Amino acid sequence: MRSRLPTVDSLSTAVSRLSTQLHQLASAVRSIAGMPDYRAYVEHQRHCHPERPLLGEREFFAEYLRARYADGPNRCC
Amino acid sequence: MTSLLWVLAALAGAGGWAVLALARGESVSAGWLIAAAVGTYVIAYRYYGRFLATRVTGLDDRRATPAERLANGRDFVPTGRWVLFGHHFAAIAGAGPLVGPVLAAQFGYLPGTLWIVFGVVLAGAVQDYVILFASMRRDGKSLGRMARDEIGPVTGILAMVAILAIMVILLAVLALVVTRSLAESPWGVFTIVCTIPIAILMGFWMERWRPGRTLEASAIGVLLLIAALVGGRWVAASPVLAPLFTWPAKTIAWGIIGYGFLASVLPVWMLLCPRDYLSTFMKIGTITLLAVGLIVVHPPLQMPALTRFIDGSGPVFAGKLFPFVFITIACGAISGFHALIASGTTPKMVRREGDARLIGYGAMLMESFVAVMAMAAAAALDPGTYFAMNVPTAALGGSVESAAAVIQGWGFAFSPADFHALTASVGEQTLLSRTGGAATLAVGIAHIFSKAFGGGLMGLWYHFAIMFEALFILTTVDAGTRVGRFMLQELLGHVWAPLGRTSWYPSSVIASAVIVAGWGYFLVQGVIDPNGGINSLWPLFGISNQLLATVALCVGTTVLVKAGKARFAWVTALPLAWLVTVTFTASWQKVLSPDPRLGFLSLADRTLAKVNAGEMTAELGRQVAFNARLDALLTTMFVAVTLFVVVASAREWVLVIRGRKPARAQETPFVETAYAQ
Numbered sequence: 001m002r003s004r005l006p007t008v009d010s011l012s013t014a015v016s017r018l019s020t021q022l023h024q025l026a027s028a029v030r031s032i033a034g035m036p037d038y039r040a041y042v043e044h045q046r047h048c049h050p051e052r053p054l055l056g057e058r059e060f061f062a063e064y065l066r067a068r069y070a071d072g073p074n075r076c077c
Numbered sequence: 078m079t080s081l082l083w084v085l086a087a088l089a090g091a092g093g094w095a096v097l098a099l100a101r102g103e104s105v106s107a108g109w110l111i112a113a114a115v116g117t118y119v120i121a122y123r124y125y126g127r128f129l130a131t132r133v134t135g136l137d138d139r140r141a142t143p144a145e146r147l148a149n150g151r152d153f154v155p156t157g158r159w160v161l162f163g164h165h166f167a168a169i170a171g172a173g174p175l176v177g178p179v180l181a182a183q184f185g186y187l188p189g190t191l192w193i194v195f196g197v198v199l200a201g202a203v204q205d206y207v208i209l210f211a212s213m214r215r216d217g218k219s220l221g222r223m224a225r226d227e228i229g230p231v232t233g234i235l236a237m238v239a240i241l242a243i244m245v246i247l248l249a250v251l252a253l254v255v256t257r258s259l260a261e262s263p264w265g266v267f268t269i270v271c272t273i274p275i276a277i278l279m280g281f282w283m284e285r286w287r288p289g290r291t292l293e294a295s296a297i298g299v300l301l302l303i304a305a306l307v308g309g310r311w312v313a314a315s316p317v318l319a320p321l322f323t324w325p326a327k328t329i330a331w332g333i334i335g336y337g338f339l340a341s342v343l344p345v346w347m348l349l350c351p352r353d354y355l356s357t358f359m360k361i362g363t364i365t366l367l368a369v370g371l372i373v374v375h376p377p378l379q380m381p382a383l384t385r386f387i388d389g390s391g392p393v394f395a396g397k398l399f400p401f402v403f404i405t406i407a408c409g410a411i412s413g414f415h416a417l418i419a420s421g422t423t424p425k426m427v428r429r430e431g432d433a434r435l436i437g438y439g440a441m442l443m444e445s446f447v448a449v450m451a452m453a454a455a456a457a458l459d460p461g462t463y464f465a466m467n468v469p470t471a472a473l474g475g476s477v478e479s480a481a482a483v484i485q486g487w488g489f490a491f492s493p494a495d496f497h498a499l500t501a502s503v504g505e506q507t508l509l510s511r512t513g514g515a516a517t518l519a520v521g522i523a524h525i526f527s528k529a530f531g532g533g534l535m536g537l538w539y540h541f542a543i544m545f546e547a548l549f550i551l552t553t554v555d556a557g558t559r560v561g562r563f564m565l566q567e568l569l570g571h572v573w574a575p576l577g578r579t580s581w582y583p584s585s586v587i588a589s590a591v592i593v594a595g596w597g598y599f600l601v602q603g604v605i606d607p608n609g610g611i612n613s614l615w616p617l618f619g620i621s622n623q624l625l626a627t628v629a630l631c632v633g634t635t636v637l638v639k640a641g642k643a644r645f646a647w648v649t650a651l652p653l654a655w656l657v658t659v660t661f662t663a664s665w666q667k668v669l670s671p672d673p674r675l676g677f678l679s680l681a682d683r684t685l686a687k688v689n690a691g692e693m694t695a696e697l698g699r700q701v702a703f704n705a706r707l708d709a710l711l712t713t714m715f716v717a718v719t720l721f722v723v724v725a726s727a728r729e730w731v732l733v734i735r736g737r738k739p740a741r742a743q744e745t746p747f748v749e750t751a752y753a754q
Contacts, residue, residue, distance in 0.1 A: 026292055028157070028159075028160045028163075029292060030291050030292065031154075031156055031160045031161075031163075031164055032160060032163035032164045032167055032357070032361070033164075033167065033291065033295075033353070033354050033357045033358065034164060034167075034168070034353075034357070034422070035289075035291050035354070036150070036151055036152075036154060037154075038289055040150055040154065041150030041151065042150075043150075044148060044149070044150035045150060048148070057288050057289055058284075058288045060289075061283075061284070061288055061289050061346075062284075062346070063151075064151055065344075065345050065346050065350055066345070067151070067152065068345065068350065069345055069349065069556055069559045069560060069563070070563050070579060075168060075171065075353070075552065075553050075556045075557065
């Protein structure tokens with residue numbers, strides 16, 4: 001008789017799906033506040049410019065922050 | 078099923094307007110105001126928004142957007158439409174749509190509401206959408222660049238100088254709004270002072286300890302902020318601590334000036350950016366709460382639909398209904414500043430062209446809704462309270478009793494005992510003559526929130542609202558100072574190259590100091606102004622913001638004409654004509670009116686006459702007169718710049734329409750999208 005209990009595999013899929021969903025939600029909230037997503041950047045660089053050196057997470061945010069207020073008004077009245 | 082929803086929306090809108098129109102004498106529920114507004118937005122979005130998207134601009138989902146073609150994972154990032162809607166809304170909605178309607182409520186709730194709702198549908202949202210569209214078709218170019226490329230190089234430079242000058246006025250008036258709401262308020266001052274160490278803690282968290290963990294840091298920040306809010310009550314009640322945080326307006330103004338300078342020269346991660354996040358989350362959260370609260374409580378509107386002050390005798394600000402309701406309410410109906418955002422970060426993030434309608438047109442409808450809520454909150458107060466809080470000391474005298482005589486003289490009921498009770502219930506020493514609208518809105522919000530959510534916590538909700546307003550106004554001031562600094566450095570770089578290097582420390586310090594001195598000057602003058610400052614600065618801000626919208630609509634019309642869409646150019650040309658009429662009339666009156674309450678020049682003459690007659694000290698009198706003339710000069714310069722842009726644009730339209738110049742827009746060529754259709 002097959003067990004009705006969830007297998008370890010299906011559990012770990014569920015957990016990883018939940019974690020992806022949570023990550024997407026967090027990423028959406030961050031984008032609303034105007035913060036880019038480091039994972040999206042890494043994916044983009046791997047996919048489109050694999051030859052270029054990848055910025056570390058800290059440098060990525062530092063570079064982004066430097067540009068954020070240098071680029072014309074980003075907040076309104 | 079969907080068509081049923083559209084019909085329902087149309088009925089709600091029509092019902093709302095019908096109730097507002099037919100109500101005579103009896104008070105109307107704020108619910109009808111909201112129904113009328115939302116119904117109108119839905120119909121406008123469905124029909125006019127679609128007309129703009131498909132017929133006028135021809136959005137094409139097969140065309141790759143800059144976010145797709147130039148994707149770099151940083152600023153060019155294809156972003157989902159609802160997330161980008163939130164991002165764009167958070168960027169455009171600030172204190173403007175909250176403060177303007179409160180001030181315009183002196184005319185009654187109806188004129189302001191009509192302008193907010195129909196202005197946004199036919200003008201404001203059209204401007205935001207068309208500029209977003211134009212920038213999206215030009216790799217995310219800024220308004221200034223588009224003005225240069227489409228109209229001419231002189232227009233481009235004039236637009237940049239105008240943007241800088243308008244920012245200085247904007248920052249001054251916003252800082253003045255905060256100053257007025259925090260003066261002599263230990264609870265408010267304590268809470269706002271606490272935001273500085275909270276932001277620094279968040280900054281270190283995100284930069285040093287856990288890079289990129291924005292949400293963690295923001296959650297901690299919000300919790301600490303609430304702790305500071307609750308602690309503020311205890312500070313205000315303490316005989317030892319309260320005097321330490323009881324600051325007169327002048328001290329607060331200088332504090333904001335020093336703080337703005339620091340925030341501009343310190344690294345952004347330390348102070349500016351964390352406050353920016355904190356204020357974004359607070360803003361979205363509070364606006365959502367306000368919408369829920371208003372719908373739950375739907376208070377009766379106690380302000381009449383129209384007041385006697387439409388004749389120009391209004392004590393909050395001078396000037397007749399036309400043109401001043403259209404100047405006082407800029408943000409919420411049409412705001413030129415949005416054109417800078419719609420040609421800034423947002424166009425670089427649009428994933429598909431078709432999303433631009435929701436983001437450009439839709440987010441502006443949402444801002445208009447914020448303005449309607451502010452109007453409802455202000456109009457739900459009894460008119461006596463409203464005028465006691467918004468009329469400057471010069472007209473009310475310094476005491477509640479003297480104010481009562483004045484307000485009752487205007488024909489509004491006012492009970493000094495009730496006003497004292499209200500003041501005590503929100504934990505303040507005084508609410509009299511808190512001009513600038515922020516405190517009035519906070520009382521309105523506190524009424525609604527304490528009825529909807531928290532039984533009787535008036536004081537806490539009042540200071541929550543003050544904190545929410547002050548927090549994001551100060552964030553605008555910091556961010557604006559920094560942006561102004563970069564713009565100035567760019568301009569100065571043309572004069573002497575090293576000044577243009579934004580990483581060169583002396584250049585940054587000098588440019589920051591110049592910008593801070595610019596808005597700081599107007600702020601301090603506003604504080605010492607016996608008429609409350611808002612009286613002259615807010616119209617100046619409204620005029621400059623609307624003139625910027627005029628420039629944006631010129632660019633929009635030129636883009637349409639050059640794209641061979643001259644037959645549809647009326648969508649931007651009609652609002653343009655209206656704005657030119659309104660702003661030029663208002664500027665004319667503000668500069669030249671013989672009434673010293675209204676005209677800057679006659680105010681200067683009258684003040685000097687008072688000095689000669691010995692009714693005013695020479696020092697104060699000369700300063701007031703000098704400022705009035707400076708305001709007149711600025712207004713004239715704004716008008717001259719705008720007139721130049723309008724004429725230069727009209728010349729281009731005529732040339733293109735007559736066939737003397739090819740109808741060629743500077744769009745980036747078509748590239749097919751790689752996304753699945």
